[in-house]
Amino acid sequence: MDRPYGMLAELTYACPLHCPYCSNPLNLADYREELTTAEWQRVLTEARELGVLQLHLSGGEPLQRRDLEKLVASARDLGLYTNLITSALALSPRRAEGLKAAGLDHVQISIQADEPALSDRIAGTPSYGRKIAAARLVKELDWPLTLNVVLHRHNIERVGRILDLAEELGADRIELANTQYYGWAWRNRTALLPSRAQLDGAEAVVRAARKRLEGKMEIIYVIPDYYSKYPKPCMGGWGQKQLTVTPTGGVLPCPAAHTLDLPRATVREHSLEWIWEESPLFQRFRGTDWMPDPCRSCDRREVDFGGCRCQAFQLTGDAARTDPVCHLSPDHQVVAEAVRAANEGAERGEADLIPRVRTTGGLESERSVP
Amino acid sequence: MSVAVLSTNRPRLARQVRLQWDPVRERQVLLEPEGVLVLNQTGATILGLCDGERTVVEIVEELRGRYNHVAGDEVRDFLTRLVAKRLVELGDG
Numbered sequence: 001m002d003r004p005y006g007m008l009a010e011l012t013y014a015c016p017l018h019c020p021y022c023s024n025p026l027n028l029a030d031y032r033e034e035l036t037t038a039e040w041q042r043v044l045t046e047a048r049e050l051g052v053l054q055l056h057l058s059g060g061e062p063l064q065r066r067d068l069e070k071l072v073a074s075a076r077d078l079g080l081y082t083n084l085i086t087s088a089l090a091l092s093p094r095r096a097e098g099l100k101a102a103g104l105d106h107v108q109i110s111i112q113a114d115e116p117a118l119s120d121r122i123a124g125t126p127s128y129g130r131k132i133a134a135a136r137l138v139k140e141l142d143w144p145l146t147l148n149v150v151l152h153r154h155n156i157e158r159v160g161r162i163l164d165l166a167e168e169l170g171a172d173r174i175e176l177a178n179t180q181y182y183g184w185a186w187r188n189r190t191a192l193l194p195s196r197a198q199l200d201g202a203e204a205v206v207r208a209a210r211k212r213l214e215g216k217m218e219i220i221y222v223i224p225d226y227y228s229k230y231p232k233p234c235m236g237g238w239g240q241k242q243l244t245v246t247p248t249g250g251v252l253p254c255p256a257a258h259t260l261d262l263p264r265a266t267v268r269e270h271s272l273e274w275i276w277e278e279s280p281l282f283q284r285f286r287g288t289d290w291m292p293d294p295c296r297s298c299d300r301r302e303v304d305f306g307g308c309r310c311q312a313f314q315l316t317g318d319a320a321r322t323d324p325v326c327h328l329s330p331d332h333q334v335v336a337e338a339v340r341a342a343n344e345g346a347e348r349g350e351a352d353l354i355p356r357v358r359t360t361g362g363l364e365s366e367r368s369v370p
Numbered sequence: 371m372s373v374a375v376l377s378t379n380r381p382r383l384a385r386q387v388r389l390q391w392d393p394v395r396e397r398q399v400l401l402e403p404e405g406v407l408v409l410n411q412t413g414a415t416i417l418g419l420c421d422g423e424r425t426v427v428e429i430v431e432e433l434r435g436r437y438n439h440v441a442g443d444e445v446r447d448f449l450t451r452l453v454a455k456r457l458v459e460l461g462d463g
Contacts, residue, residue, distance in 0.1 A: 053399060
């Protein structure tokens with residue numbers, strides 16, 4: 001069995017943003033009993049012993065945890081490469097300096113667009129100015145900077161200007177990743193899925209920018225898998241390379257796997273080693289024995305591992321079916337239908353986005369986007 | 371499109387990467403923002419010598435003092451791949 005290389009630590013699901021493609025679970029009320037500092041430190045130690053070398057600190061918004069600096073320092077002591085994935089709203093000079101002193105290796109900041117009005121509208125809160133200030137601060141403190149941009153129907157035509165902004169900020173890398181349709185993004189799929197013309201335009205811009213910026217800025221571009229012929233090799237295979245720990249200590253093969261009807265595994269009851277090696281959850285879709293046709297006999301079964309289990313569940317109700325994104329899937333028509341609708345709707349103007357609603361302390365607040 | 375590595379270049383690790391020993395895998399590993407490179411012994415030795423002061427020629431000489439078969443071209447190919455991935459930077463000769 002392979003050892004995991006990377007662990008995504010979702011420290012909290014609290015977040016100041018209301019992005020319409022939020023990937024966090026819908027039922028945030030189930031995640032209030034967050035792991036303590038000492039519990040996280042134990043998880044980090046067990047992760048390193050298991051083979052994890054990269055720690056991605058995410059959420060929600062990881063800066064909402066006041067012990068973030070302490071956790072980074074512990075991770076560095078263990079020899080983990082630490083990567084902060086943040087909205088950066090709370091990245092004040094004081095906290096940035098604290099994280100630098102703790103040994104944080106790399107910062108990834110999300111931006112929603114290249115200009116304030118659209119960016120703030122997508123984020124559901126005024127945030128653009130603080131994000132840009134934080135990006136400059138990251139560079140001043142001599143950290144490597146990655147910008148993360150989730151692409152969708154409302155911002156994909158601005159990719160050129162987003163790349164210009166990244167260049168101006170001195171970003172070392174930019175990830176332009178089209179939305180994945182789970183959780184809250186699933187509710188907004190019609191409003192988010194771009195048209196083929198939009199994708200073609202963005203790809204041409206990305207190709208030209210890659211050439212122009214070679215050796216200066218790395219550009220990662222991820223198309224929406226609805227438009228690909230084959231599914232994505234989700235997480236590099238179920239329980240093969242990565243694991244996710246949720247704010248309350250649940251351990252998952254991928255961050256969306258909480259949606260599946262599978263036995264749970266938590267660090268509050270078991271060691272990370274047991275969960276990785278023995279738990280029914282991590283065994284369920286490991287390897288190729290579980291595969292149905294057409295995956296079972298497919299040459300690509302060790303390339304894309306049957307695609308994404310969560311997407312198969314989302315689109316067919318059965319997590320053990322072939323990912324319907326694959327053109328060989330017997331269920332492919334459900335994806336083809338969504339793509340057809342997105343292209344017929346190409347000229348009907350912008351559909352409404354439903355901003356993410358977050359529950360805090362039992363109070364639910366509806367927000368609307370102007 | 372890749373940058374040619376010259377014998378007179380003085381390679382060094384890029385600032386966003388870290389070379390370290392992994393006691394779990396018992397191998398040297400190169401850590402970078404989105405990935406881990408598990409190195410064989412020669413690769414690890416080469417990267418350990420990329421200090422921004424030694425030239426590529428000097429690195430090859432140093433390796434010849436330690437191993438029986440060292441091809442200069444292979445060392446340059448290895449460094450070229452890492453430069454393309456922005457894991458190694460080249461100082462001027």
